[in-house]
Amino acid sequence: MLLRGATLIDGSGADPVRSASVRVEGEIITAIGDRGRSDETLDLEGCTLLPGLIDAHTHLGIAYDFSRAHAGEVSTAELAAAVFKNCALALDSGFTTCRDLAGLDGGIAQTIAKGMVRGPRILPSGPALAQDGGHGTFMPRWSDCYCPIAVPGLVEAITVCNGPDEVRLAARKAFRRGAKQIKVFLSGGVVSLTDEIDDTQFTVEEVRAAVEEARSRKTYVTAHAHNNRAVRNGLAAGVSCFEHGSWLDEETATAMAESSAALVPTLTIARVMKRDYVAWGLPELVVPRIEQVEGHMASAVKIAGAVGLKVGSGSDLIGQNQTDRGLELVLRAEIDGPLAAIVAATATNAKILGLGKQIGTVETGKLADLVAVRGNPLEEPALFGDPERVVLVMKGGVVEKDRRKGSCA
Numbered sequence: 001m002l003l004r005g006a007t008l009i010d011g012s013g014a015d016p017v018r019s020a021s022v023r024v025e026g027e028i029i030t031a032i033g034d035r036g037r038s039d040e041t042l043d044l045e046g047c048t049l050l051p052g053l054i055d056a057h058t059h060l061g062i063a064y065d066f067s068r069a070h071a072g073e074v075s076t077a078e079l080a081a082a083v084f085k086n087c088a089l090a091l092d093s094g095f096t097t098c099r100d101l102a103g104l105d106g107g108i109a110q111t112i113a114k115g116m117v118r119g120p121r122i123l124p125s126g127p128a129l130a131q132d133g134g135h136g137t138f139m140p141r142w143s144d145c146y147c148p149i150a151v152p153g154l155v156e157a158i159t160v161c162n163g164p165d166e167v168r169l170a171a172r173k174a175f176r177r178g179a180k181q182i183k184v185f186l187s188g189g190v191v192s193l194t195d196e197i198d199d200t201q202f203t204v205e206e207v208r209a210a211v212e213e214a215r216s217r218k219t220y221v222t223a224h225a226h227n228n229r230a231v232r233n234g235l236a237a238g239v240s241c242f243e244h245g246s247w248l249d250e251e252t253a254t255a256m257a258e259s260s261a262a263l264v265p266t267l268t269i270a271r272v273m274k275r276d277y278v279a280w281g282l283p284e285l286v287v288p289r290i291e292q293v294e295g296h297m298a299s300a301v302k303i304a305g306a307v308g309l310k311v312g313s314g315s316d317l318i319g320q321n322q323t324d325r326g327l328e329l330v331l332r333a334e335i336d337g338p339l340a341a342i343v344a345a346t347a348t349n350a351k352i353l354g355l356g357k358q359i360g361t362v363e364t365g366k367l368a369d370l371v372a373v374r375g376n377p378l379e380e381p382a383l384f385g386d387p388e389r390v391v392l393v394m395k396g397g398v399v400e401k402d403r404r405k406g407s408c409a
Helices: 076-092 106-113 164-176 204-216 228-237 250-258 267-276 286-306 327-336 338-352 381-385
Strands: 002-008 017-025 028-032 041-043 047-051 053-058 095-100 121-124 128-130 158-160 182-185 221-225 241-244 262-264 370-374 390-395 398-402
Touching (some): 053 338, 076 095, 076 390, 076 398, 106 121, 182 204, 204 228, 221 228, 228 250, 267 286, 370 381
Parallel strands (some): 002 047, 128 158, 221 241
Antiparallel strands (some): 047 370, 390 398
């Protein structure tokens, strides 16, 4: 198959190439600039061709109204339908790979890989690990009756564990059910009811137990951490990646860089949650927390970039209708510029996920994850916020979406 005529942005940060051609054989990119014959040619004139986008912080399985879910009013059938819809929406928005950080079970990743359901390539974490009363647990203050949504093979967002032994067991169970990495909560968060954003959670010894289990599987732990004390605890335990980093300061960012750790900021969720928190069944107390996070995270991105920290890209979307995934690139472009936003969501994310040799850039020998958008995202980065502008999605050499109507013009 030959994709021809597009302007190519290859994800490496290099200048665009006009009227490029990319040859795909099977699931692999075999040539770039090859204008020879092919049994099948896709005309992309008027479009920009990019590597498949990567969202390094998703919650495709948290596809429910929180108030109904915790009242036991969401059926497995309804939940499954919402999860499958979110997976399809991610793919149609140009995201061919997603790292799911609290929610999806390995069963969903297998189902998509078998072609039974449309969706991106998924790296599930299984349930995130949280302490008693910690971020995301929604535990009642005066009762030990904790009944989270847990459907093996589908969704389980949180596992509550206390002490190194319980953390170790929770990590082992997550790996048994298909987790590719482990996520832990090291600070309070926006949707918490029993903590504050500047709190720290888990001891270093507890987190180290998860890190040891991950390393035994040749993988890593990533951590929810809004404040610097939480990041420092994670570094002491051997955590390799940090999510949000909203209050990151230069000293802590430098320590992260020296440890070869990465940061995945999540700009979208703060913008969207202010709009949709009522529909998601969240309490009004989250609004001031959202405003705090949104006001600090852009500064954190700039600080991280200035010290040479590896900075990825994640949306952190939740809910039943996750149509705003591309907004992360729009918001990131406002901080770093559109080309840097694209690199963060492609090459940098691929490296953070440990897949830099397989995906993230348009290169010969890599998987043919390719996305064509109508227009020039370097001149109009807002187009990433409109899934209708994504006219072609190819994942592993398979065309998953084609809305060119003959051409991109």
